[in-house]
Amino acid sequence: MTIPTETRNPALSQICDAIHARTRFLITSHTKPDGDSIGSQLAMAYALEAIGKEVRIVNADPAPEHYLEFPGVSRIEITRGIVETDVDALIVMESGDLARTGIAGLEGRFAINIDHHQGNARYASLNWIDESAAACGEMVFDLIEALGVPLTIEIATHVYLAILTDTGSFHYSNITPKTFDICRQTVEAGVNPAAMARRVFDQNSFGKLKLIGALLDEMDLLADGRLAAMYLNDDILNATGTTYNDTEGLINLPLTAREIQAVVFFKLGADGDIHVSMRSKYDVDVRAIAARHGGGGHKNAAGFKMRGPLEAVRDGVLKEVADAIAHGIRSRP
Ligand code: 5GP
Ligand code: MN
Numbered sequence: 001m002t003i004p005t006e007t008r009n010p011a012l013s014q015i016c017d018a019i020h021a022r023t024r025f026l027i028t029s030h031t032k033p034d035g036d037s038i039g040s041q042l043a044m045a046y047a048l049e050a051i052g053k054e055v056r057i058v059n060a061d062p063a064p065e066h067y068l069e070f071p072g073v074s075r076i077e078i079t080r081g082i083v084e085t086d087v088d089a090l091i092v093m094e095s096g097d098l099a100r101t102g103i104a105g106l107e108g109r110f111a112i113n114i115d116h117h118q119g120n121a122r123y124a125s126l127n128w129i130d131e132s133a134a135a136c137g138e139m140v141f142d143l144i145e146a147l148g149v150p151l152t153i154e155i156a157t158h159v160y161l162a163i164l165t166d167t168g169s170f171h172y173s174n175i176t177p178k179t180f181d182i183c184r185q186t187v188e189a190g191v192n193p194a195a196m197a198r199r200v201f202d203q204n205s206f207g208k209l210k211l212i213g214a215l216l217d218e219m220d221l222l223a224d225g226r227l228a229a230m231y232l233n234d235d236i237l238n239a240t241g242t243t244y245n246d247t248e249g250l251i252n253l254p255l256t257a258r259e260i261q262a263v264v265f266f267k268l269g270a271d272g273d274i275h276v277s278m279r280s281k282y283d284v285d286v287r288a289i290a291a292r293h294g295g296g297g298h299k300n301a302a303g304f305k306m307r308g309p310l311e312a313v314r315d316g317v318l319k320e321v322a323d324a325i326a327h328g329i330r331s332r333p
Contacts, residue, residue, distance in 0.1 A: 009142070011128040015112055016146050018126055022088035022110075024054045029093040031060045031102035034248070035165025035200065038063050040093045040114075040136040042072045043158035047144040050152070058083050060102030064245045066203035070161060071154045079103065090124075094136045096296050097121040114139055118287060119296050134174045137162020141182050156189035160196055168252060169201065172300050173282065201249070210240040212250060219254065223322040226329070228254035231310070232267040251277050261325045262286060264317060266310060274310060276317060277303045284328035289320045 019025075025048055029037035037059075045055045057076045067073050082105030090111040092098070096119055098106050113124035116133035133139050137159045144155060151159075163183060167175050187193060204212075214236050220229040232247055244267070251265040262280040269275065276293070278286035280300050287302040295304020306313050 009128075011126065012143060012146050015114075015126050015128060015143060018089065018110075018112060019048070019053070019147060020051075022053075024087040025056070025089050025091055026083065026087040026109075027055060027057045027091045027093070028095075028101050028103060028106070029059060030095045030100045033059050033061060033063055035067070036135045036137055036162040037094045038067050038070070038073060038076075039158040039160075039162030039165070040140045041076070042070070043137060043140050043144065043155045043162070044091060044093070045072060046152060046154045046158070047140075047147060047149040050149045050155075051147060056087070058103060064248050066199070067161075069199070071157060081105070092124060093140070097123055114143070117296050117298065119291060132174065132176070134172065134176065134179045135162045135166035137166065138179065138182055141185075151185060151189040153190040156186035156191045157196075160186040160191045160193070161200065164193075164196060164200060168279075168301065169197070171252075172298070174298065205242070205246070207241040208246045211236065211242045211246055212253065214240055215250060216253065221260075222318055223325055225259045226261045226325050227318065227322055228257075228260050228263045229314070229318055230254070230263065230265045232265065234268075234270060251279050255279055255281060261329060262321050264321055266314065266317075268308065268310060272308045274306045274308050274313065275303060276306060278321065280321075280324070280328070282328065284325050286321065286324060289317070289324060292320075293317075 027041045027044055029041050041057050045057055048055045059076050059078055060080045062078050063073050063076065080102055083103060088110065090106060090109045092101065092111055092113050094115055095101050096117055111124035113127045114136060115129050116131060116136050116139060118131050120129045130139055141159045160183060163179060167179065215230050218231060222229065237243060247267065251263050254260050254263045262278065262284050265277040267275040278290065280286045285299045287297050287299050290297050290302035290304045293304040293306060295302060297303055
């Protein structure tokens with residue numbers, strides 16, 4: 001006999017009760033939303049509406065352009081200011097604390113916190129953190145099932161988008177049989193994996209191809225060729241006619257080289273802030289480095305923000321990643 005998901009997981013059961021008891025929901029996620037945050041928020045929104053709830057989705061930054069054609073993305077409201085929160089509950093996805101939403105004025109509400117990152121501050125009324133989930137979309141899938149909502153094509157599309165992107169198109173180490181079981185169900189509900197892969201990954205403009213060329217051209221190789229460092233600034237964006245959003249996913253390119261075990265991507269903002277993104281293979285743990293600098297993420301994909309100038313911080317960060325490579329490489333399969 002199958003045990004219903006909600007009786008196996010008390011947090012899920014409490015969240016279901018809280019949702020059933022309320023009507024108006026505000027869904028949000030982190031700044032610079034990625035495929036998992038967009039997919040998780042919209043899957044949740046469609047599911048809540050299927051059971052008669054009122055839903056608003058509010059994000060600090062717009063979705064990457066190529067996600068705009070996914071169902072419901074155009075309805076996401078973009079604001080960093082105080083949200084008029086005439087709602088019964090806030091649902092926050094993928095955010096270790098409320099500041100990560102980039103939206104002011106969310107404090108003091110009944111809030112449901114759903115996340116799969118380590119180090120979540122458990123700031124909400126109900127906190128459901130599952131670090132074993134390959135994507136927040138996996139957790140949303142469980143919640144939707146527990147709410148008794150059928151898997152429509154819109155919901156399935158967003159769950160698949162979340163998993164496809166947050167596993168680095170099935171590259172990362174947190175993939176489990178459950179990941180594929182959820183994907184199987186989304187495909188049975190009508191998702192076309194080939195079309196999804198094209199819509200998500202084959203959306204480059206010619207400008208983006210030039211950007212890739214420019215970034216790889218200026219890439220540094222360190223630690224005996226095991227570590228790659230890439231640098232983004234406004235000059236490269238202007239020269240290639242691209243924007244910050246065009247950089248999504250580019251950090252993964254150097255990892256396709258057999259020797260490279262980790263990549264650090266320094267993205268310089270106009271305000272002097274540097275966003276440091278890191279990716280790694282196998283047991284090279286970049287999350288621990290991000291955590292030391294006040295950021296977060298996962299073992300193989302993590303990030304943090306620093307104050308510049310780049311020259312002052314670069315060598316220290318690269319040394320930390322080189323050490324993580326030396327430490328992690330022993331367990332490489
Ligand atoms: P990305 O490098 O694509 O920006 O992020 C990779 C992973 O690290 C994601 O799971 C993302 O949520 C996390 N991450 C990136 N930047 C930050 C940050 O400044 N703070 C926290 N807590 N996590 C971050
Ligand atoms: Mn995620």
